[in-house]
Every structure is written in C-alpha cells, then in structure tokens.
Amino acid sequence: MIDHSHSGLGIAGQCRLLNVSRSSFYYKKKPIKPEDLEMMRLIDEQYLKTPSWGSRSMRNHLRRLGYKVNRKRVQRLMRIMGLEAIYPKPRTSRPHPEHKVHPYLLRNLTIDHPNQVWAADITYIPMSRGFMYLVAVMDWHSRKVLSWRVSNSLDSDFCVEALKDALGRYGTPEIFNTDQGAQFTSQAFTDVLKDHQVAISMDGRGRVQDNIFIERLWWTLKYQYLYLWSFGNGTELRHGLREWFEHYNRQRSHQGLDDLTPDEVYFALPHPFKEAA
Secondary structure (H helix, E strand, C coil): CCCCCCCCCCHHHHHHHCCCCHHHHHCCCCCCCHHHHHHHHHHHHHHHHCCCCCHHHHHHHHHHCCCCCCHHHHHHHHHHHCCCCCCCCCCCCCCCCCCCCCCCCCCCCCCCCCCCEEEEEEEEEEECCEEEEEEEEEECCCCCEEEEEEECCCCCHHHHHHHHHHHHHHCCCCEEEECCCHHHHCHHHHHHHHHCCCEEEECCCCCHHHHHHHHHHHHHHHHHCHHHCCCCCHHHHHHHHHHHHHHHHHCCCEHHHCCECHHHHHCCCCCCCCCCC
16 A cells, blocks of 8 residues: 555655554564464363453463563453453443444344354464454354465454355355344445345343353364364465365254254255154
C-alpha cells in the first residue's frame, strides 16, 4: 500500500494520507521466544480442560510445571492466543457502534435438520516454530465442518473468507451463531450474513455451552491429531487439516448422531448399519 520508491510523495506523506502512523509502518513484529511458544502450547492444552481458568490459575499451573512466570506474562500470552476465562461477569463496557452485538436465538430451539443453524468459532493452533489461528464453520445439526481457514493474525478477513466459502458451497442457513468476538461482530462479517438474509445469533458473554459442538470439535482435533504431530509451516498445517477434516466429515461417526458420520446426516444418506424396513 505504501510505496518506498514513490518519487513525488515520501513515506511521511503517504502515511498521513492513509491515516497510518509512521511508528506503525516501521514497526517490525518481534519473534516469540521458544519458551513462550512452549508455555502457549501448555496454556492451550489446559484451556481445553478448564476454560474457566484465568491468568492467575494459568500462572499457578505453569509454576507447578516448573516455569518461573508471573501473571503479567501469562496475561500477555493469553491475549496473543485470543483466550480469556469463560465465566459470568458484569458487563462493564458497551460494544463499538459499528460492532453490534445480536441477541442469542437458539434458546429452547429444537434443531432437527441441516442448514437450520450454522456456527463458527476460532481456535489457537500451536506449531513447531510459531502458531496460527483456525476458524471453522459448522452445521450444528449434522456437526459437519462446512469450511475452514487458517491465518497468522486475528483479523476478520479469514473468517469472512470461510463464511463466503460455506455459503457458496452449501447454500444459506436460517440462523448463524457465533460468540461476541470482534471478528464475528465486525461489519465485514455481519454484512455478508445480512446480504444473504441469514438471522444472526450471538452467545451470551461467558457462555461456552452456547457453541458446545464446535468446542468439542476443537478438543477432538487437538487431542487426537494436532498435539500428536508437528507442523513446520502454514502449508504443512493446511495440508494436514484438509485431510483431517475430510476424515472427520466422511468417516468419523458420532454417538450423538446414532453412530452416523456428519456427511451421512447432512446429506440424509441411508444408515449403513440398519436394514431397510
């Protein structure tokens, strides 16, 4: 966007026109220390087990594992990972006017067919030399993962890409449910849903159970796959995730789905273990 070689306008002038501070332009992101990456992986594993733990509990957990770490450092790492403790807490701030929070529409709703409710969520992915973020769009009735994207930042762009991909491949749901994260409350994301006349639903703050099926997906993905392998770069990660999600949709049966796979439920395929009446 900013041209170093522009003959008529210097860096300062270009930054001024684009409303970008020169300090931000010249800022170079510092690589995260190997010890921090190791602790972030441990925090991620523990968070899946105890999502109500905040920075104080995580600090104590790391200290028991032998790490000399203070709470401020743990807070910084959790902030990078996009994690916060999940528990009811007072609402002390109002959302930004451009980031409207929509009401939760799933309370007491019977979800009994595909494309009735879709949901999306983001999770942190540890790698051998860094980390990335993963977003997935899921059909709630069938548990089918409709689309996914990975990114090295928490900007909303990769979430919008995943949403558009799911809509283009599978049509339009009646309701789309997310948490109140900035990526999902952004105008770029909600405008896509509005353009397709999809009702927007958002979880109450501190209510992890509102998106419980994707939370289970993250647990399964990490403990049965990601924590068992090491990925050196984004290309390797994307290739591995592509194979895993194909296996998950086509071959992994769910007890809650009468031992059917997500694809079998989503596409209403005949039950492979039951004879026709």
